[in-house]
Amino acid sequence: MEHYDVIVVGTGEGGSGVATRCAKAGLRVAVIDDEPYGGTCALRGCDPKRVLVGGSELVDWHRRMLGHGVSGDTRLDWSALMTFKRAFTEPVPQRRETAFKKLGIATYHGVGRFSSPDQFAADGKELTANFFVIASGARPATLGIAGEEHLKTSTDFLDLDLLPRRIVLVGAGYIAFEFAHIAARAGAEVVVFSRGRPLKQFDSDLVSRLVDHTRILKVDVKLDSPVQGVERVGSEFRVKFRGPTGEESVSTDIVVHAAGRVPKTGELDLAGANVETDQRGAIRVNDWLQSVTNPKVYAAGDAVASPGARALTPVAAHQSAIVASNLLHGNRKTPDYRGIPSVVFTTPCLAGVGLTEEEARSKGLRIRVKSEDTRNWFSNRRVCEMAGMYKAILEEQSGRVLGAHLLGPQAEEVINLFVLAIRHQLTDRDLSHAIYAYPTSGSDVPYML
Numbered sequence: 001m002e003h004y005d006v007i008v009v010g011t012g013e014g015g016s017g018v019a020t021r022c023a024k025a026g027l028r029v030a031v032i033d034d035e036p037y038g039g040t041c042a043l044r045g046c047d048p049k050r051v052l053v054g055g056s057e058l059v060d061w062h063r064r065m066l067g068h069g070v071s072g073d074t075r076l077d078w079s080a081l082m083t084f085k086r087a088f089t090e091p092v093p094q095r096r097e098t099a100f101k102k103l104g105i106a107t108y109h110g111v112g113r114f115s116s117p118d119q120f121a122a123d124g125k126e127l128t129a130n131f132f133v134i135a136s137g138a139r140p141a142t143l144g145i146a147g148e149e150h151l152k153t154s155t156d157f158l159d160l161d162l163l164p165r166r167i168v169l170v171g172a173g174y175i176a177f178e179f180a181h182i183a184a185r186a187g188a189e190v191v192v193f194s195r196g197r198p199l200k201q202f203d204s205d206l207v208s209r210l211v212d213h214t215r216i217l218k219v220d221v222k223l224d225s226p227v228q229g230v231e232r233v234g235s236e237f238r239v240k241f242r243g244p245t246g247e248e249s250v251s252t253d254i255v256v257h258a259a260g261r262v263p264k265t266g267e268l269d270l271a272g273a274n275v276e277t278d279q280r281g282a283i284r285v286n287d288w289l290q291s292v293t294n295p296k297v298y299a300a301g302d303a304v305a306s307p308g309a310r311a312l313t314p315v316a317a318h319q320s321a322i323v324a325s326n327l328l329h330g331n332r333k334t335p336d337y338r339g340i341p342s343v344v345f346t347t348p349c350l351a352g353v354g355l356t357e358e359e360a361r362s363k364g365l366r367i368r369v370k371s372e373d374t375r376n377w378f379s380n381r382r383v384c385e386m387a388g389m390y391k392a393i394l395e396e397q398s399g400r401v402l403g404a405h406l407l408g409p410q411a412e413e414v415i416n417l418f419v420l421a422i423r424h425q426l427t428d429r430d431l432s433h434a435i436y437a438y439p440t441s442g443s444d445v446p447y448m449l
């Protein structure tokens with residue numbers, strides 16, 4: 001039976017950092033993954049998605065500028081774009097495994113699970129370890145609708161060789177909006193189904209603008225329309241939903257699950273290892289990201305239930321560093337979740353950090369809200385972008401930045417200025433008195449405040 005200091009489940013952002021840091025510090029480390037090495041972000045999430053977004057935003061910019069000094073035709077060549085995307089994703093598994101091996105990390109493949117509280121079955125072998133780190137990520141939530149087996153996953157969408165003519169997205173979170181923008185600009189007819197409020201975590205006024213803008217792209221955003229079931233009819237699918245006027249249906253070539261993800265912990269037999277989870281399957285941890293019921297187990301990334309965290313790559317990386325430090329030096333470090341930004345990579349992007357106006361008001365905070373339509377600001381007009389709005393939430397007395405929400409060109413970059421403001425408790429005056437490179441979207445910040 002092989003023995004390790006640390007066994008890490010998952011080779012994404014949550015697992016890789018712990019494994020690497022512990023191995024560099026001289027510990028005996030093993031990793032295991034049931035998917036190719038590299039994790040969701042690099043292989044099936046953020047990175048491949050942003051490559052596709054890159055193509056679609058160029059097409060959009062070109063179309064917006066027609067008649068303003070730009071002419072001709074630009075269109076997306078889906079299969080060539082897919083080849084370009086694969087140039088990013090395909091080298092990752094080999095590169096990551098080689099990097100692990102160079103550090104002396106033992107690499108296992110397949111589904112791993114606890115066979116007792118301190119024993120783990122991996123790749124047909126029984127392993128023991130002083131500590132285990134669960135960084136097993138997330139999977140699409142089970143929806144419990146008829147015909148669920150017909151749904152494709154986000155992973156399938158990001159690897160489509162051909163783009164179907166008609167696409168239905170079930171769910172209205174950030175993945176649904178991002179995929180809708182990509183597919184619509186590539187020429188598909190897209191329907192998005194929202195059960196409750198779309199993009200719940202973002203400011204509702206900016207979300208309304210984004211929904212309107214998405215509809216201008218001819219994406220059919222169906223609000224308050226829960227999907228009830230999917231039926232195969234010959235070579236197409238019929239999606240049944242409850243619309244405002246009762247039961248309705250649409251026909252489509254593909255139905256994509258974009259209705260949320262839950263921790264992928266079901267196959268680990270956590271109960272057998274005395275590792276408690278919440279009702280979603282996320283591992284309950286203390287402030288040091290250590291299981292509340294089994295001190296030999298730590299957790300990081302999408303699989304952890306840590307108050308204030310979000311299921312995002314930089315959060316997984318942050319937790320990974322905290323877990324590594326606690327393993328190496330004892331429980332000293334706790335995560336700091338202040339000011340986690342979140343971006344919807346539509347064109348233009350919607351970005352937010354800190355409190356929304358609704359959250360600040362429901363907490364009873366005394367706030368000042370600065371908000372404006374920015375469609376006529378230079379940063380928008382220069383690129384003929386018709387969607388633009390911001391909202392900044394400031395503490396009334398001090399002017400401290402509590403939240404910022406942006407829709408418009410470079411929102412995904414400008415939000416990082418507000419991240420620093422929140423982390424370092426800067427005020428509207430601090431941000432306004434800085435001298436920014438001009439003319440940039442960052443130089444709009446003093447005008448916003």
Ligand SMILES: Cc1cc2nc3c(=O)[nH]c(=O)nc-3n(C[C@H](O)[C@H](O)[C@H](O)COP(=O)(O)OP(=O)(O)OC[C@H]3O[C@@H](n4cnc5c(N)ncnc54)[C@H](O)[C@@H]3O)c2cc1C
Nearest residue numbers: 010012013014034039040041045112136137301302312313
């Ligand atoms: C389509 C999409 C787009 C996204 N876009 C963004 C974005 O733009 N920005 C952002 O910040 N975040 C984004 N995310 C979220 C981000 O990808 C995740 O938060 C992040 O990858 C989580 O990392 P992780 O290490 O926790 O899990 P993962 O990277 O998922 O790694 C976990 C690995 O463990 C494996 N595993 C699970 N159980 C077992 C087992 N029993 N045995 C062996 N292996 C197992 C899994 O199969 C997986 O390979 C996106 C996610 C998706 C799906």
